[in-house]
Amino acid sequence: MNTKEIIDRIATDHFAEKEDILAVIQDNSNDEYLFESADRVRREIYGTDVFIRGLIEISNYCKNNCLYCGIRRDNREISRYRLTEPDILLCCDTGYELGFRTFVIQGGEDIYFSDDVLCSIIKKIKEKYPDCAVTISMGERSEESYKKLFSAGADRYLLRHETSSKEHYEKLHPEEMSFENRMKCLKTLKQIGYQTGAGFMVGSPYQTKENLVSDLLFLKELEPEMAGIGPFIAHKDTPFRDCKNGSLRDTLVMVALTRLLLPHALIPSTTALGTIDPKGRELGLKAGANVVMPNLSPVKFRKLYALYDNKICMGDEAAECRKCLERRVESAGYKIVTDRGDWRA
Template sequence: MNNLIDKLSRKHNLSYDELYFLVKNSTKESSNYLFEKARLISNQSYGYDIYMRGLIELTNHCKNDCYYCGIRKSNRNAERYRLTKEQILECCNAGYKLGFRTFVLQGGEDFYYNDDIMADIVSTIRTTYPDCAITLSLGEKNYNSYKMLHNAGADRYLLRHETANNDHYSKLHPSTLSLRNRKKCLYNLKEIGYQVGCGFMVGSPFQTIECIVEDLIFIKKLKPHMVGIGPFIPSKDTPFADKKAGTLQMTLIVLSIIRLMLPEVLLPATTALGTIHPKGRELGILAGANVVMPNLSPKDVRKKYMLYDNKICTKDEAAECRTCLQKRIENIGYKLVVSRGDCKYI
């Protein structure tokens, strides 16, 4: 097993069969070796710097009905909200004072935020904070919409592909959504010039080892600038309410493999990791992650943006989140830095 990990560390690639064997047969001992190698590669690429992104959850309205998502259209228990442009700018202002140099505008696919409204918001943030990166995570759009938002000043776009297997995709989403279009969006974003992020949930319902390997191969082929990997966590208001959550161990294994496959990729230690384990984000960093995403959203709306149950940090002020994370990260020998934190290969 360690020979395979060494090969991945050197060549940054493995065959389908080798990846399958590595994922399926990982032991505690081999996993620790994998984490060590991934941590070394991450340190070689980014040192001990951890980049922070300020997350602004601007809306929990969504036209889609994805079976795993707590803000899905059919969830009548969701208390819906939308942030105004002024509220979004207040979040940016507070975040900038705390040292954030990337703002992530995330939300459901909400018809209210049309291209003109979003371009105006993005343009204002760009003018007000010219030294900051603007990341959008607003779902599937057409080429012209993506282009308009990029022209307005957006630098990055996060769009989790969720699974690279068509059959699996159809079990997670209604028939109105397709993996083909999801992938098309990702390639459109790259063509336009965004720094692009994809990703998937580890342990999602009906996921097999074959699915995970297909995801890894797709990610290697796409060569995104960012990869968001977190455990599946069920939401009580979805058809998957009774499904088991993904495990910490498998999530860390996948994180480390991606770090070894793409040494310079930006790899978050997600809030979902911190939700399933008290030190999940720290363990993610020690497995090769180099990004954290504290929440800058107004405190009164955080509990309404519930993609999954028991999400952490919904009651803390932004400054409290930043201070807490800084201490946690320093305790494992890393440091939060004031930086845009661009990918090394843009």
């Protein structure tokens, strides 16, 4: 069976064996056919709609020491900050006026943001904007914590698994972090009832093609409502400072295969894609992505939330970001919609 036939079968069955995925990854002669197939599948469910999420980066303090991350605990070169509750609510006010109907509260694993603090923020957002969804991305927490945030009104939770290989995970994270706990957290989020997001970096240090195959099969098994896939980009103040960045091609292939395996998923075309290529986000949309996440954080703090180097859109005001993205999305043949953008069964 040639690669085009394999792509057709995955697009029809939304299932693949290891050898099928590996064949598609290794054969770059049919990439355009793969991207067109992924785009066709997303259009069958979501049409040309692209959902915007207002990203609010609330803290760059983190208790963890992940080897790839610019806000890791041991980075002494970074100025730390955290937003107050009024800061966060002001970001939501701005975002709502610009048409955002999902707010993504993201930060490092900052112990200041206890359950009580986060629950207060979530409740106030939901009280003021009941037609909006609230997504939390604050790392690994206890089952009790996840339940409290859900009860307070959180609709979605993003927690990238980063890699489905225990051996690979341990090469990217310090000893005190547990692969088993990361997997447990994802399953717990699904059981509680969150629209759950997993995902991984493409081209991270020590990653093999077999790791990428396993990551896609893990996503298929987990069936998350959201799947965040972006290239690894090195940060100068981490142990991986000299490592090669992930490639545009490999990332787009992973996005497209994710769309074929999870046809209903909400898949962002990430800022990291736009960082490694000026047209990266547009190409991500054409490869099956259907979400963009412009930044609502105060401009003065954006450069401090640097998970990787050379991140784009650091100096744009929220309104500028919104207009710029709208133009880019339309140039790629899609349209931004003012909608919560929930997962569609």
